[in-house]
Amino acid sequence: MDGIICINKPEGFTSFDVVAKLRGMTKIKKIGHSGTLDPMATGVLPVFIGRATRAIDLMPDHRKRYTASFQLGQTTDTLDRTGTILSSCPSQISLEGLKETLSQFQGVISQFPPMYSAVKVNGQRLYDLARQGKEIERKPRQVEIYGLNLLEFSPEEQIGKIDVFCSKGTYIRSLCDDIGKKLGVGAVLTDLVRTQAGCFCLEDCFTLEQIQKMKDQETLEKALISVERLFSKFPKIQLNPIQTRMFSNGVKLDLKRIHWQQSIEEQAVYGAQGEFLGIAIPNMETSELVIRKLLI
Numbered sequence: 001m002d003g004i005i006c007i008n009k010p011e012g013f014t015s016f017d018v019v020a021k022l023r024g025m026t027k028i029k030k031i032g033h034s035g036t037l038d039p040m041a042t043g044v045l046p047v048f049i050g051r052a053t054r055a056i057d058l059m060p061d062h063r064k065r066y067t068a069s070f071q072l073g074q075t076t077d078t079l080d081r082t083g084t085i086l087s088s089c090p091s092q093i094s095l096e097g098l099k100e101t102l103s104q105f106q107g108v109i110s111q112f113p114p115m116y117s118a119v120k121v122n123g124q125r126l127y128d129l130a131r132q133g134k135e136i137e138r139k140p141r142q143v144e145i146y147g148l149n150l151l152e153f154s155p156e157e158q159i160g161k162i163d164v165f166c167s168k169g170t171y172i173r174s175l176c177d178d179i180g181k182k183l184g185v186g187a188v189l190t191d192l193v194r195t196q197a198g199c200f201c202l203e204d205c206f207t208l209e210q211i212q213k214m215k216d217q218e219t220l221e222k223a224l225i226s227v228e229r230l231f232s233k234f235p236k237i238q239l240n241p242i243q244t245r246m247f248s249n250g251v252k253l254d255l256k257r258i259h260w261q262q263s264i265e266e267q268a269v270y271g272a273q274g275e276f277l278g279i280a281i282p283n284m285e286t287s288e289l290v291i292r293k294l295l296i
Helices: 015-026 052-056 095-107 126-131 172-183 208-216 227-231 241-248
Strands: 003-009 032-034 040-048 064-072 075-076 085-088 107-111 141-154 161-168 187-195 236-238 267-270 276-283 288-294
Touching: 003 015, 003 052, 003 208, 003 227, 015 208, 015 227, 032 052, 040 052, 052 227, 052 288, 064 107, 064 172, 095 141, 095 172, 095 227, 107 172, 161 172, 172 187, 227 276, 241 276
Parallel strands: 040 187, 075 187, 236 267
Antiparallel strands: 003 040, 032 040, 064 161, 064 187, 075 085, 107 141, 141 161, 267 276, 276 288
């Protein structure tokens, strides 16, 4: 049981709840996830199992994609529908006005982390402070919105849905709140589905119920995705049997004795039988292939 299982996280579960559930199902302690999802959110949550947990900090693609629903004319303390309503006002935003405002939120933008978030300030989680009724000054963060498309909008009900393709660390709640502020009426996030996390999408996901059924039928291995998939776009190095044994034992290899692409970027290393071994970086100064992480 070494690999990645993509879970379609259910609403009401924290990401750690999902990890705990899988630990209970598999009886494996070494399990971790990449990319926290709020309890209200659903969608793609890659969970790393066994030796695959070594690759969590190596994920080369941290981009995310979401389908987010929102309501104009309202604000809450959590910036989503789960919070206490802070303000409510009549909203008559037109389709054209909304589209024009959305166009201003593409590219690199600044965001303030919401008070109800796991961000630490002076050693304290913001959500702990928020639950105490405290609000402190937060520094803005730079995030990037690669794509922001309006999927649906009802001028009568002032509700809509957007597709957001963004960088790691983007808060969709904050994005909706900022859009509402720009429109002058406020906005809250009402539904959030993560449709993509790095190289994984909803089509790769299983529900917890499906995972339990596969575990009962002893077919859980079918849900496993090889950690190799994370690095499918890396330059590839194929080793011979002797080099495979040396690399697997942590030995630096002479670049002059292996076939590799002349690039100083990280490279995916494969053994003599085509097995994925790990990630390495060519050191041009010493002419050695230096191991970044063994993943066998």
